[in-house]
Amino acid sequence: MLARMRFPLRSVIAALAASALSAFASCADDSADAPPGGPGPGSGAGAPYDGGVTDADGGGGGSPYDAGDAGVTPVLIGVTPSPRSDHPGDPTAGDLLEAELTTFAVGVRGVVVTRTLRDLDDDGALASLDGLGDFYAAHDKRVLFNLALVDRLTDGRPAPLDALPWDAPEVALAVREALDAVLASFGDGLAYLTIGRDVDAYLAAHAGERAAFEQAAADACAYAAAHPAAPGGLRVGVGFSFEGASTSPSFPALLAAGDAAVLSYVPGLSSGQAPPTSTVAGALDAMAALAGGRPLILQAVGYPSSPDAAGSDEKQRAFFQTLFDALGPRRAAFELVNVVELHDPSQAACDARAIAQGEPPAGPFARFACSLGLFDQGAAEKPAWIEVASGAAAFATP
Numbered sequence: 001m002l003a004r005m006r007f008p009l010r011s012v013i014a015a016l017a018a019s020a021l022s023a024f025a026s027c028a029d030d031s032a033d034a035p036p037g038g039p040g041p042g043s044g045a046g047a048p049y050d051g052g053v054t055d056a057d058g059g060g061g062g063s064p065y066d067a068g069d070a071g072v073t074p075v076l077i078g079v080t081p082s083p084r085s086d087h088p089g090d091p092t093a094g095d096l097l098e099a100e101l102t103t104f105a106v107g108v109r110g111v112v113v114t115r116t117l118r119d120l121d122d123d124g125a126l127a128s129l130d131g132l133g134d135f136y137a138a139h140d141k142r143v144l145f146n147l148a149l150v151d152r153l154t155d156g157r158p159a160p161l162d163a164l165p166w167d168a169p170e171v172a173l174a175v176r177e178a179l180d181a182v183l184a185s186f187g188d189g190l191a192y193l194t195i196g197r198d199v200d201a202y203l204a205a206h207a208g209e210r211a212a213f214e215q216a217a218a219d220a221c222a223y224a225a226a227h228p229a230a231p232g233g234l235r236v237g238v239g240f241s242f243e244g245a246s247t248s249p250s251f252p253a254l255l256a257a258g259d260a261a262v263l264s265y266v267p268g269l270s271s272g273q274a275p276p277t278s279t280v281a282g283a284l285d286a287m288a289a290l291a292g293g294r295p296l297i298l299q300a301v302g303y304p305s306s307p308d309a310a311g312s313d314e315k316q317r318a319f320f321q322t323l324f325d326a327l328g329p330r331r332a333a334f335e336l337v338n339v340v341e342l343h344d345p346s347q348a349a350c351d352a353r354a355i356a357q358g359e360p361p362a363g364p365f366a367r368f369a370c371s372l373g374l375f376d377q378g379a380a381e382k383p384a385w386i387e388v389a390s391g392a393a394a395f396a397t398p
Contacts, residue, residue: 109142116149
């Protein structure tokens, strides 16, 4: 078993800060400390969600991951750099930078950037992608960009597009313009382009939109894959939850529309109750079966620490320990695993997150989704952080 390591983050972050600031100082809107684009989904203020309610049955242990195993097949590990929320108001530029550098310090090589069509509904927002692309390129990070047409139950289109059918020409034009900007901004650093997150949850709630959405998502995948600015080896796919992928009638067609299986794995979110951590290995095997030979991209992985969601600090730690132990011998099937999220959100941000999903702020969803952080609202480290940091270090090469 790989020894669980403690990282001198303050000293490492201090060493990284100077180079980070020089990389994007000219791109920040109002502070040299802010990652390009400021607070928002791409800066860590957003959080992916999963529609699954349980892990897969069964599962064998597999060999623990170790440094020798790390040289076999590349796996990009990422951590969504959601900023600390231990003070009133929105995250500061310094909070955003600190979150980014905290993840960099433990060796993450993958970065997930999420934008909705609503986020990109003006020239300034589109232009800000250039700075973000430069920032991650300067730090040699491979980017997954998620164009979130939907995010679980949320429609990401701006008005008046949200009143049109998904396959309307106006929607298609907006999607293509957004993809043009993304591909131009991230260049060769763009490794993955995903369409939506947990789209199965949205389609289950809007069954009448299923055919039109499938067409729109498939067209987006085809447009990105054939784009003259698409970097070599770019993988595209449509994002489902793990459990939704096994039950949604849209999964087979949209899996075929891309060249990767894109899943989120936050078991228990829909019910608000986390399942036991003992079946993670079986879940990974079930994902590989669902992928049908396509590479697997886990754009969001998380487990709650809240006892109100049947979690705890210890269960969250055990989940990530088990995840990385099980990932080692199965790594040939997985290209990217992104942990969500670094810090728990503030109460105001938690309430807004629940409302955006049509959930009550004090309900089971909020209690679950707002305790996924590896640090709490007061920026205190949870036990799971050491497991994730150790896993990121173990998979840092090749």
